[in-house]
Amino acid sequence: MRMTKLAAVLSTLALFSSQAALADITVGVSLSTTGPAASLGIPEKNVFAMLPTKIAGENVKYIVLDDATDPSAASKNARKLVSEDKVDVLVGSASTPASVAIAEVAFESKTPQVAISPVNLPPEKSAWVFRTPQNNTLMAGALVEHMKASGVKSVGFIGFSDVYGEDWLNAITPLLASAGIKLGAVERYARNDTSVSGQVLKLVASKPDAILVVGSGSPAALPQTGLVERGFKGQIYQTHAAVNQAFLSVAGKAAEGVIMPVGPVVVAKQIPDSHPSKKLGIEFVQKYEEKYGAGSFVSFAGHAYDAYHLIEAAVPVALKKAKPGTPEFRKALRDAMETNKEVVATHGVYNMTPTDHFGLDQRGRVLIRVEGGAYKLLAK
Amino acid sequence: MDLDIALILTQDGITTGAVYALLAIALVLVFAVTRVIFIPQGEYVAYGALTMAMLQQGKVPGTLWLLVAMGVFAALLDGVRAMRGGPRVGLAASLGWTVAYPLALAALLYAMPATQSIIVQAALTLAILVPLGPLMYRLAYQPVAEGSVLVLLIVSVAIHVSMVGLGLLFFGAEGSRTPAFSDAQFSVGALTISGQQVWVVVASAALIVGLWLFFDRSLYGKALRATAINRNGARLMGFSPVFAGKLTFVLAAFIGVLSGILIAPLTTIYYDTGFLIGLKGFVAAIIGGLASYPIAAAGALLVGVLESFSSFWASAYKEVFVFTLIIPVLVWRSLTSHHIEEDE
Known part of the structure; x- marks a missing residue:
């Protein structure tokens, strides 16, 4: 039975x-x-x-x-x-x-x-x-174009000591070389490091025109605040992985003026009306924020x-x-x-x-x- | 590298080293009294920093509910034991601590206005998190207190993993940074010393002196030392090893949470930052042979300075330098100290 x-x-x-x-x-x-x-x-x-x-x-x-x-x-x-x-x-x-x-x-x-x-x-x-x-080459290309246009001659690099940092370094090195920009100090840090003072000191001491920080979200804020506290006056670039609210709130004032390459959806409201992703982007952001908070x-x-x-x-x-x-x-x-x-x-x-x-x-x-x-x- | 850079790096190393020193001392303390290798020590740092950050954002931290849940669970265990004819003495007091206190604290948090001074927030953070220490001892370690060091270590790993998971649930995946206790800046030559760094070093030093006084002068401190030397002897003299364990965990939790509150304005803390900080404290504790407080504290400063200099010279291999330090230390210790067979 x-x-x-x-x-x-x-x-x-x-x-x-x-x-x-x-x-x-x-x-x-x-x-x-x-x-x-x-x-x-x-x-x-x-x-x-x-x-x-x-x-x-x-x-x-x-x-x-x-x-x-x-x-x-x-x-x-x-x-x-x-x-x-x-x-x-x-x-x-x-x-x-x-x-x-x-x-x-x-x-x-x-x-x-x-x-x-x-x-x-x-x-x-x-x-x-x-x-x-x-892909990182597409994003790195946008940054290198901007560097070239604004007359940057040398760049310092601080990135995650993982695949993301490595990939970015590999993507941007040939682009920088062909644009005639010198890649100076290359430093690494880990996502949950509590201090990057050593790396920041070395970068600032090498006096580059601009510094690229390769990190994601709030961990990307640590070199950002470190560089600003140490009095670095050049342009700081970040990557698309750093773009979120947590980065802004952790970095606070230190984030002012930083330039990042992103997908158009992040600034969907600001991109020209002719951009094919505009309508879809605005709708999606609205729907997402309705469900998960502004x-x-x-x-x-x-x-x-x-x-x-x-x-x-x-x-x-x-x-x-x-x-x-x-x-x-x-x-x-x-x-x-x-x-x-x-x-x-x-x-x-x-x-x-x-x-x-x-x-x-x-x-x-x-x-x-x-x-x-x-x-x-x-x-x- | 010139002198200025070396000075700045040393300053940075001493600040982080001060925090490692506190953790190393807590680890030595817990191991000496209870033979537990307290891996979750670092989690208290992360919980402390993130609970503080949540209070500052005007939110009620999830750790409060962890406290309530653990309290209720501990009360149930005590209650069942009493019903089965166990000791009833102190049951009322234990209920007060495990159930009434967390609920009162929860009520207080909801009744209070969201904006508070930084001191009140720090006090609340301590009030929420420090009782987690003894509750954790009651729930996880007390039932296996007589087990081997290995069993206790496995329990520690389990607690560490669950605390990291709960941390993700409570605080989310992104990190937080809290405003500094003081915005003061002092310039000494090329050095800029922030008020917060002074806070960290002074508070660490004060805590170390306080602990020394506690162990050297107070009766409870002496009793803890006695338990560390000989558990059975201390028991025969009327000092309960269970009480010793809980007291130790109160101290360890207090040290961890305080470290978290202190470093939260200096760096970004994530739900899983604690493990790495705790491990570095552990390296320092190993330098002290898990027995000597002053050597552990000195070792922690060494770890901090080494970390800061290696991040300047070869940032990609920073952790490698710090954790490789443990090998020569172990070689040196095994050559100089007599091996004592540990029979359980």
């Missing part, structure tokens, strides 16, 4: 799950909502709670997991999502190392992945991976929302070729993401090509300056 009951329950369960797998599009998400990248992962997770549950008439199911900013946990999450939940597309992660781990699984299981961090991969591993954030929007949430846009644009194309839950559908989804043109999202317009899986162009970046504790678009 008990056995038959159990069997009945199990078969019902199996029936339900197989139905779900056939009818629904499943999006598997692994984000760093705890650990060092939590300040990126939490707003990204918020986005998945406000996404539409239907694309092109099909139900969409989002499975959001936490990878604790740990590549091995991210890998485990991705394997579980692929093998147990049979996801059609993987999204994540917030931090670069975790995204690399997921990319490995995406490559093996032939599942498209939309990474929310600017992860660099060897070309053969990159086929299934698309990224929503601007001033809560950060650009990372935009990256997560853009992942949805890439998927939303690819699904109708892929549906014509195959049913969700099948390997054919995953392949079709990947192909659609690569061939779709002019996909408008909050951070700009995506045009993926077989060789470029970042897809954003000049429309995906603007320069801003902090004035009076707020972000102000810098006129070209």
